[in-house]
Amino acid sequence: MNFGADFESYHKRLLGGDYDEFIEYLxxxxxxxxxxxxxxxxxxxxxxxxLNDRGIDYAGVPWxxxxxxxxxxxxxxxxxxxLGWFFIQEAASMAPVAVLDPQPGEMILDLCAAPGAKTTQxxxxxxxxxxxxxxxxxxxxxxxxxxxxQRCGASNTVAVNRDxxxxxxxxxxxxxxxxxxxxSSVGTARKNPEVLKxxxxxxxxxxxxxxxxxxxxxxxxxxxxxxxxxxxxxxSVEENERVIEDLLSKFDDAELAPIKIAGFxxxxxxxxxxxxxxxxxxxxNDTESxxxxxxxxxx
Amino acid sequence: MPSRRMSxxxxxxxxxxxxxxxxxxxxxxxAFYVKEEKKRLKVFAYSGSSEPRLPFAWIGVHFGFLxxxxxxxxxxxxxxxxxxxxxxxxxxxxxxxxxxxxGEDITLPAEAEGIVLLKTEGKIIAPAQAKDNKLKNILPKSxxxx
Numbered sequence: 408m409n410f411g412a413d414f415e416s417y418h419k420r421l422l423g424g425d426y427d428e429f430i431e432y433l434x435x436x437x438x439x440x441x442x443x444x445x446x447x448x449x450x451x452x453x454x455x456x457x458l459n460d461r462g463i464d465y466a467g468v469p470w471x472x473x474x475x476x477x478x479x480x481x482x483x484x485x486x487x488x489x490l491g492w493f494f495i496q497e498a499a500s501m502a503p504v505a506v507l508d509p510q511p512g513e514m515i516l517d518l519c520a521a522p523g524a525k526t527t528q529x530x531x532x533x534x535x536x537x538x539x540x541x542x543x544x545x546x547x548x549x550x551x552x553x554x555x556x557q558r559c560g561a562s563n564t565v566a567v568n569r570d571x572x573x574x575x576x577x578x579x580x581x582x583x584x585x586x587x588x589x590x591s592s593v594g595t596a597r598k599n600p601e602v603l604k605x606x607x608x609x610x611x612x613x614x615x616x617x618x619x620x621x622x623x624x625x626x627x628x629x630x631x632x633x634x635x636x637x638x639x640x641x642x643s644v645e646e647n648e649r650v651i652e653d654l655l656s657k658f659d660d661a662e663l664a665p666i667k668i669a670g671f672x673x674x675x676x677x678x679x680x681x682x683x684x685x686x687x688x689x690x691x692n693d694t695e696s697x698x699x700x701x702x703x704x705x706x
Numbered sequence: 707m708p709s710r711r712m713s714x715x716x717x718x719x720x721x722x723x724x725x726x727x728x729x730x731x732x733x734x735x736x737a738f739y740v741k742e743e744k745k746r747l748k749v750f751a752y753s754g755s756s757e758p759r760l761p762f763a764w765i766g767v768h769f770g771f772l773x774x775x776x777x778x779x780x781x782x783x784x785x786x787x788x789x790x791x792x793x794x795x796x797x798x799x800x801x802x803x804x805x806x807x808x809g810e811d812i813t814l815p816a817e818a819e820g821i822v823l824l825k826t827e828g829k830i831i832a833p834a835q836a837k838d839n840k841l842k843n844i845l846p847k848s849x850x851x852x
Contacts, residue, residue, distance in 0.1 A: 539754070562736070567761070
């Protein structure tokens with residue numbers, strides 16, 4: 408795997424002593440396969456029985472009660488998958504919705520929703536009540552989103568195809584908003600090394616500009632007292648800490664909230680103002696890299 | 707894009723079709739939306755607590771098609787009708803169900819005709835079409851497994 412000189416020098420400066428292990432995971436260790444029990448259609452006992460019947464060894468994902476790690480060789484393209492019993496979802500990507508903590512009866516917005524792993528996780532957490540608005544501004548990706556909403560039985564979910572930037576112009580306010588932002592996806596390089604070919608500082612900065620717009624729009628969609636979770640599957644400070652700092656500087660009523668997520672090894676955000684954010688490298692939990700921030704709107 | 711909430715008249719027609727075909731009422735707690743598609747009504751079931759106040763590309767789950775008084779449920783429509791259904795329910799073994807989900811037709815274990823609900827291991831899982839002593843596969847290809 409060729410990382411490119413810019414990628415290597417950036418990440419050496421960013422990660423310091425963690426760099427060598429980070430690269431070793433990217434180079435030589437494919438992502439562990441995992442699934443999430445979809446409690447709208449099934450339950451943990453039923454899915455565990457299914458895995459046992461098929462001789463699939465599994466282990467619980469510590470930060471998500473519905474998460475199961477399975478071997479890479481596990482054949483999951485089965486009737487049970489089509490019945491919506493589970494969603495094949497990367498384990499670290501289950502964390503943002505755990506942090507969002509949606510409650511039954513709430514109005515939730517998933518601003519960049521396709522293909523719907525987190526949307527359906529939110530719908531399950533709301534027990535099919537309240538309402539989930541799943542937005543994606545890419546119409547071709549809406550098809551994948553709709554397929555997963557249908558398959559998972561997320562009957563309280565509405566798919567919307569609007570610009571994510573400027574979504575506040577829809578004049579609907581939400582109890583909670585998830586922004587799982589488009590990013591340089593360095594965290595997914597273990598399963599998709601191609602993402603590293605497009606990595607550049609120039610691209611990171613362009614994405615950062617977009618992400619600051621997205622998170623500002625998302626914040627404006629919050630009810631007073633509501634909370635927003637911002638997440639990416641990438642490593643750069645520009646796409647993570649700087650986006651949150653920008654949000655905090657723009658909105659007096661925005662406050663960074665602590666994140667408690669049991670069993671999810673991580674380090675704090677890298678800047679003074681973002682210490683309450685969570686940063687995950689592949690070597691922490693043998694997952695993709697992730698960044699998660701939780702911001703509340705003070706009433 | 708689902709265009710509108712189902713009218714009272716449409717709802718009565720749907721209730722009537724479901725009662726006639728499956729011997730049960732509509733599942734509770736759902737609002738129904740419709741879109742015309744190839745001269746039949748595509749019906750959506752939505753359980754959200756508030757009606758979306760913004761234009762949407764999709765709402766809830768596709769419940770089924772209503773065509774001239776006959777209701778053909780989707781997979782999720784069949785599952786929502788669930789335990790309440792007492793007519794036109796055909797029980798098959800789990801291996802037959804797996805065969806069905808691979809996109810194949812399967813043997814009809816009992817007399818039936820028309821749209822039926824497939825049941826396996828005590829659960830309604832999908833619709834099928836009983837015809838010529840077979841359960842003909844009517845699952846969308848996107849929902850076939852390996």
